[in-house]
Amino acid sequence: LLSVSFVEASADDGPGKSVSNYYYEALKYPCPPNLSVWWNMGSMLFLILGAQILTGVMLTMNYTADEQLAVVSVDYIMRDANYGWIIRSLHMGGASMFFALIYMHIARGVYFGAYLKNTHVWYSGLTLYLLSMGVGFLGYVLPWGVMSYWGLTVITNMMTVIPGGARALDWFQGGFVISTVTLKRVFVLHFLLPFVILGLSLAHVLLLHVNGSSNPLGLDETNFSVPFHPYYSIKDLAGFALLLAGLVGMTFTFASLTADPLQWQPINKMKTPAVIKPEWYFLYAYAILRSIPHKAGGVFTMFAAIAGIAVFPMISSNENFQSMKACPPARLMFVIWVANFMFLTVIGAQEPTGGWVLAGQFGTILHLSALVMIPMIKADWEFYLFMTAQLDEEESVVNDVKRFLGPRLLSN
Known part of the structure; x- marks a missing residue:
């Protein structure tokens, strides 16, 4: 929320600048005066990303990456672990909200021509989207239900269309078939990649602050600008409140809204579901x-x-x-x-x-x-x-x- 361009700061004031100076500059960061609610999506994505990392770390304390025990550990989280069902429901609902915000963020960039203002920001955002898709799919595999197994089978087999893909597939699976080794590797990647996304997100914001944000009319914010605080910090806080209210309401009212019932059925490797x-x-x-x-x-x-x-x-x-x-x-x-x-x-x-x-x-x-x-x-x-x-x-x-x-x- 309060990120600042360290490139500009170091160029102006040298390496000895204190943290309080960065904080002050972040509050006074010049922003276009005509930004609408569509420019709140980026900060809201940061909030959801932090919540996903926090709830994900808490879930790892009770999850077991094993073919026989994965479903059992998920069932334990939902039924026996203290507040486990709340944490997992927040994590599942947060994933849906995260991608909904990403799609709105991309649509806003396309409509208002954000790719014209700073191409580096556009391509870094595309990289973040692709990584987020990978992390989201890996998380879908971890419950190890019917859809998890067959979904992983479909996606991993896509690797065989590229040269050397069959060898890469065997390496990823840890053998010739999907097994506990594969599930452990999926779990490790799902745990580590969100921190990579967090680091790239900070770089994404710093690149944005180098050339400035786009705006509905394409104005030059060096001539027409307002400070970030209080004009947009208040808007971000209001967006955070609405986002958290929606996430909590979804968790306590529609906890299984995005869940697939087939995820609770035991895997039958000899029978493919009618619809994957x-x-x-x-x-x-x-x-x-x-x-x-x-x-x-x-x-x-x-x-x-x-x-x-x-x-x-x-x-x-x-x-x-x-x-x-x-x-x-x-x-x-x-x-x-x-x-x-x-x-x-x-x-x-x-x-x-x-x-x-x-x-x-x-x-x-x-x-x-x-x-x-x-x-x-x-x-x-x-x-x-x-x-x-x-x-x-x-x-x-x-x-x-x-x-x-x-x-x-x-x-x-």
Whole structure:
């Protein structure tokens, strides 16, 4: 919340600057004066990340990474450990809120052209998103229910589409099949990677503070700015209160809202479930994966759909028109993209038969097309506005010349 650019600070005041000076500069950090609630998502993600790390560390004290004992340890946490069900429910609900905030954070960046302001921040954010997806999937595996086992089987088999992937798969599994060794490695990665995400998140904020935040109108905050405190610190605190209220309310009212009943069934390695599906925040990617009948094609298409936002700064690069508010065609395409994301999420939860497969293929084409068309439409619209302004300026100059020379020509 109170991070500050140590790059700028060290350049201005040298290495001997005290912590209190950094704290003071953080409070007085210049921010654009017109930031809306959509700029609260970043600080709220920090809060949820901290809560996830805290509750995760507490859960590790009673979890056992073993094929036979994993489900038993989860059952012990939920039934016998003091407040264990609350901690696990907070952890599960926090994961859903974390990804919901990530998707809103990305959507805000796309709509208001954050990728134009600072490409380093955009790409570091994309890296954080990919790591978060990995951590989220690893956490889904740990309860070791039916969906955990078969979900891990599906995802790990994707490694075989790359050269040397079969050898890497055997190394990751610790053998030729998924076993307790695999579960232990999943557990270790799930424990360590959130701390990597925390460190990269701090770097993400420092990169943001080097060039400043984007804003709805694309103003230069060096000329129009307000201090972070009290204008935005109060907004962040209000967002924290609402977020915690929602998380606690979800924990005590809908504790099993995102849980899959199949996770409590014993694993049968000889029988594949009729429908294998991940958590809701991965359903859109899973729908894309299933829509392509070719294994390698499906894997590469899914990764292209996930990381496709990386092309945005390459296609549209004019910082004078950051927001889509000045571009109605791109705004319409953005709405279609978001609606299609929800459409793919619904498709990913269905059994892959008949019309659902065709619907998934249509949604996949639309999703990939939107990733290219949004920045292209925005760039073309920017060029149109620029040329219109140039023509209007030239016409204005001609009219001024006529008004100035007209009387003289008539008198002569």
